[in-house]
Amino acid sequence: xxxxxxxxxxxxxxxxxxxxxxxxxxxxxxxxxxxxxxxxxxxxxxxxxxxxxxxxxxxxxxxxxxxxxxxxxxxxxxxxxxxxxxxxxxxxxxxxxxxxxxxxxxxxxxxxxxxxxxxxxxxxxxxxxxxxxxxxxxxxxxxxxxxxxxxxxxxxxxxxxxxxxxxxxxxxxxxxxxxxxxxxxxxxxxxxxxxxxxxxxxxxxxxxxxxxxxxxxxxxxxxxxxxxxxxxxxxxxxxxxxxxxxxxxxxxxxxxxxxxxxxxxxxxxxxxxxxxxxxxxxxxxxxxxxxxxxxxxxxxxxxxxxxxxxxxxxxxxxxxxxxxxxxxxxxxxxxxxxxxxxxxxxxxxxxxxxxxxxxxxxxxxxxxxxxxxxxxxxxxxxxxxxxxxxxxxxxxxxxxxxxxxxxxxxxxxxxxxxxxxxxxxxxxxxxxxxxxxxxxxxxxxxxxxxxxxxxxxxxxxxxxxxxxxxxxxxxxxxxxxxxxxxxxxxxxxx
Amino acid sequence: xxxxxxxxxxxxxxxxxxxxxxxxxxxxxxxxxxxxxxxxxxxxxxxxxxxxxxxxxxxxxxxxxxxxxxxxxxxxxxxxxxxxxxxxxx
Numbered sequence: 001x002x003x004x005x006x007x008x009x010x011x012x013x014x015x016x017x018x019x020x021x022x023x024x025x026x027x028x029x030x031x032x033x034x035x036x037x038x039x040x041x042x043x044x045x046x047x048x049x050x051x052x053x054x055x056x057x058x059x060x061x062x063x064x065x066x067x068x069x070x071x072x073x074x075x076x077x078x079x080x081x082x083x084x085x086x087x088x089x090x091x092x093x094x095x096x097x098x099x100x101x102x103x104x105x106x107x108x109x110x111x112x113x114x115x116x117x118x119x120x121x122x123x124x125x126x127x128x129x130x131x132x133x134x135x136x137x138x139x140x141x142x143x144x145x146x147x148x149x150x151x152x153x154x155x156x157x158x159x160x161x162x163x164x165x166x167x168x169x170x171x172x173x174x175x176x177x178x179x180x181x182x183x184x185x186x187x188x189x190x191x192x193x194x195x196x197x198x199x200x201x202x203x204x205x206x207x208x209x210x211x212x213x214x215x216x217x218x219x220x221x222x223x224x225x226x227x228x229x230x231x232x233x234x235x236x237x238x239x240x241x242x243x244x245x246x247x248x249x250x251x252x253x254x255x256x257x258x259x260x261x262x263x264x265x266x267x268x269x270x271x272x273x274x275x276x277x278x279x280x281x282x283x284x285x286x287x288x289x290x291x292x293x294x295x296x297x298x299x300x301x302x303x304x305x306x307x308x309x310x311x312x313x314x315x316x317x318x319x320x321x322x323x324x325x326x327x328x329x330x331x332x333x334x335x336x337x338x339x340x341x342x343x344x345x346x347x348x349x350x351x352x353x354x355x356x357x358x359x360x361x362x363x364x365x366x367x368x369x370x371x372x373x374x375x376x377x378x379x380x381x382x383x384x385x386x387x388x389x390x391x392x393x394x395x396x397x398x399x400x401x402x403x404x405x406x407x408x409x410x411x412x413x414x415x416x417x418x419x420x421x422x423x424x425x426x427x428x429x430x431x432x433x434x435x436x437x438x439x440x441x442x443x444x445x446x447x448x449x450x451x452x453x454x455x456x457x458x459x460x461x462x463x464x465x466x467x468x469x470x471x472x473x474x475x476x477x478x479x480x481x482x483x484x485x486x487x488x489x490x491x492x493x494x
Numbered sequence: 495x496x497x498x499x500x501x502x503x504x505x506x507x508x509x510x511x512x513x514x515x516x517x518x519x520x521x522x523x524x525x526x527x528x529x530x531x532x533x534x535x536x537x538x539x540x541x542x543x544x545x546x547x548x549x550x551x552x553x554x555x556x557x558x559x560x561x562x563x564x565x566x567x568x569x570x571x572x573x574x575x576x577x578x579x580x581x582x583x584x
Binding site: 007008009010011012013014015016019031032033035036037038039040041042043045046047049076199202203206232238239240243 | 501504505509511512514515516517518521522539551553554556557558559560561562563564565566567568569570571
C-alpha cells in the first residue's frame, strides 16, 4: 500500500474552467446547479464547457440562453451571456454573430422553446446557414412549467395537456422531428441527434457537441445538435430509469444519427470566405455615404446654418391630413431643417394601414434642449390639410398657437379664443403654381414664417436631401416662398 | 512486486456538497467502485461515495454526472514509468 501513497495522480477530468467557480444564485446553493438530480441539462452544460475549454474559445464565446429550465446559462458559463425571449435565441444569435464576427455564438434551447414558439426562428436561421451552433435539448415535454405537451411529445405519452396520452386522432398531432426537418434544407452544415441514454450515447453526445462548436470556429456554418435528454422530475422516474427511458423509448421515435454533414464540402468554401473577408477591410464610417449611394453634398451640413444662441426654440408641430397629401414629408423637411440648424429634433409619424386616402399625421418637435418626448399633444402650430384633420386636433392647440388650415372657409365652430388661424385654399395656390401636390410645401412655408426660427438655408438643405427629383425641389422651394408671402400678406391684411 | 500492490490507474474525488445523489455514476461505473453513502449530506441527499480503490480512471462517471464539479477523476502519472522505476529498484 505504500506504493499507492507515493504514486502521483493528476486531474484527468474535472470541472471545466469555462464554468464559474461559484454561481451567483441563491446564497445557500451557489456551489451546485439549480437542476434536479439526474437532469440532462447538467451533462450538456458540462459537454459544452469542455468543448469551449478544449477549443480555447472561452474569451470569445457568447451563450444565448432560452426560456425554460435552461434559462440560467448566465449563472454557470463564464462567457458572454445573453438571454433571449422565448424561442428567439436563433434570431439573437444571428445578430450577435453578424455584428461580432470574431465571436463564437451558441444558442442553447429546449424543445418547447425551439420546436414550438421558436419554430420560425430556428427554421430561418438554419435556412440562412448562419454560422452559429445550436444545442437543442429535447425532453419531449414542457418541463419548467409543469409538464405540458410539447410538439416533441411522443405518441401515447401522458402530459398535463394530453392526459390520455398524445393521440393524433384527438387532434394532438405527431412528434415533430426537428433534426430531420432541418436536414431537408440546403444551408445547414451539420445536424446530428444524440442521446443521454447510456454511457456510449453520452460519450457520443460529448463528441458531437464539441464538433458543432468546432464547425463554427472553422467558419463552416450552421450546426445543430439535438440531445434527447432525461427529465426525471416531470417523467416521474428515478434518474437511472429516466436515462434508460431515453434509450429504450424515446430513441424509437427519435432515432439517433447524423442527418446532415457538409463539413467536407464547406471546408474550402469557408477558407475562401475567410480569405475574402480578410482581404476586404471593415467598412469605415467615412465609406458609408458611398456604400449607401448618398452623394457627399447630400449629407447634413452640421451646424452650418446655426441660429443665434440666445434665441429660445420650442416648436411643437402637429401635421395632419389624408395619406398622399405629403403630411409626413412636410414633417420630415421641418425636422431635417432643424437638424441642419443644430437643434434637437424629433419626427414621429402616425398613420393607419392605408397608404392612400387613409388619415395620416405626424409629430415634430424642434428644440434647443434635448427632446423629452416625441409626442406633440399640445401643438403650438397645427397644420390641418383637410376638415376631418382639423376637427380631430383643433382643440389640442395651445393658447397663442396657430392653426394653418387648407380651406378658404374656416369652420366657425372650430374658432377658439386665443388661437390664431390662417385659412386659405393652399391646394388651389399650389395648383396655380404648377402642381396641387405642392400644397404641403406652401403650408410649410407659412408654418416656417410663423415660427420664425429656422433659416431658409437649412430648409433648402433639408429639401435637397429629402427630395430627389430636381424639378420637384425647384417647385417646392417656390411653394415654400409662396407660403411665407401668404402669411405675411395675411398679417398685413389684418 | 505483486499485482495486488500495484497502484490504481485512477482515483476519484467526490464533492459531497455538490452531489445530488442521482446515482447515474453508480450505474455507469464499469468496475463498480462507486456506491451511495449511508449518511445524508446537509441537503438531504445520500451522495456518491468512492469505494477507495479499483478506479481505472476511465472518466465515464464524470461524463454521466450532471453536476459540473461533483466528480473529479484523477489518473496515475505515466504508470509505465512507475513500473520501470519499480523494476529498477527490484
